Amino acid sequence: MATPSSGAISLNEMHVEVGGSSGSTVSIDDSDIRALTGKSSGATASWNDYYDKAKDWSISMTVGATNVFSAAGDYNAESNIRYKGYNTTFRPSGTNYGSMNDYADSDFLGGQTIETFNVSGNSTVTSAQDTTMLFATDSSSALVANNDTAFKKVTINSNVYNRSDATYVANSGDRSQWQWAINQTVPDNNTSAMTPFTAPGNSCSIVFSRNP
DSSP states (O other): OOOOSSSOOOHHHHHHHTTOOTTSOOOTTSHHHHTTTTOOTTOOOOGGGGTTOOOOEEEEEEOEEEEEEEOOOSSOOOEEEEEEEEEESTTTTTOEEOEESOOOBTTBGGGOOEEEEEEEEETTOOSOEEEEEEEEEEOSSOOOOSSTTTOSEEEETTEEEEGGGSEEEEOTTSEEEEEEEEEEOOOSSSSSOOTTSOOTTSEEEEEEESOO
């Protein structure tokens, strides 16, 4: 549970948030406490800097893959859209691939469940292109606010993506989603990696953060 957003705040509350035992010895200069605000050792900090902070949310994804082929028609070229990552029924619709060891955290994304987290692009295009990485939550009960309380950044295998750089799409009673454009060449198979994910069948590290 995140630290208080206003009012009284204690060092013990910060310590518990980062995984420490309540009442155990802690210093404001401990590395895990400083990580809540991104402060370096010995740096000046205000108690206000520690309002509404949460420990990072770490997820392990086993990357999956699928593709959707569309033949050329009178008004469109042939396409073969490759998807790498995790999905349950959403993108593309009706498909399931990949898995994660955690899908929701009360301190992130309004506590809602991640339905899809993947990257996609057209493998019939042989040069580099802007592929789309996105993740979406099940927002049938309420939309997720697009602010730092949802998340500030997400790190995937050392690649950092800021929420402020994402395109935010919210459909009432449906999903909240964030997407980024990643320029890369799309491999013509379902076994090779696409940035930022590892090759299908392999593990991938995902870390959501509300802190600097």
